[in-house]
Amino acid sequence: MGVQRGLFTQIIASAQLSKFRPVANPVHIHELTDLESQMLNRFSVLFLVTAVVLCPNARGEKVDMSPEELRQTATDVIVGKVVRVYERTAAEGSWNYTRFIAEIQVNAVEKGEAIEPDGLVYVRYWKRRWFGGGRGPTSTSGHRGLPREGATLRVYLAQNAYDGFTRENKDGGFNVIGANGFEIIEVKPNK
Secondary structure, three states: OHHHHHHHHHHHHHOOHHHOOOOOOOOOOOOOOHHHHHHHHHHHHHHHHHHHHHOOOOOOOOOOOOHHHHHHHOOEEEEEEEEEEEEEEEEEOOEEEEEEEEEEEEEEEEEOOOOOOOOEEEEEEEEEEEOOOOOOOOOOOEOOOOOOOOOEEEEEEEEOOOOOOOOOOOOOOEEEOOOOOEEEOOOOOOO
16 A cells, blocks of 8 residues: 555656646545455456356457548549449358449549549449357458448549458459448438
8 A cells, every 4th residue: 555655646746736726625535445445356357247248249340430531541432323232142161241333323523533423333342241150250240331222422442452451452443441431421302
């Protein structure tokens, strides 16, 4: 306890207390008794065990990029309407991969020079599902927020560049930035 108080005293002494206003009701620092410390440790272990037991299917999903990160990562950004979606599912190891190609009628090009405004572009994306025995490995399940035919959206794309999952995109195709490279745009009906 003497070491803890000594460290606390050093921290307080090193702070520039002249910049702080006095507090009307100072906080009382309570040191834990041995019994309180034991109870806190037991509660922490119980909480951790409960979390592990109740969340057996937790996966290590890729964190969504912010709109700024998506725009920075993308080589091209378009706004358009999904005309058609094509898909193919195949097993690879213990995963079922579904690979998609969306045909998009481009309304606007917000970044990049490879895509023509008012043209068609074909974009690639994927998802996968574990079907192997037991729990699947900690890994992403692919793209999220997949578009439907007729949807108007902003799409963040990578051509011959990092696509949010891999740097192996070197064939000239347009990969949607993973995992959240689709942004649905609400179209207001004409009055």
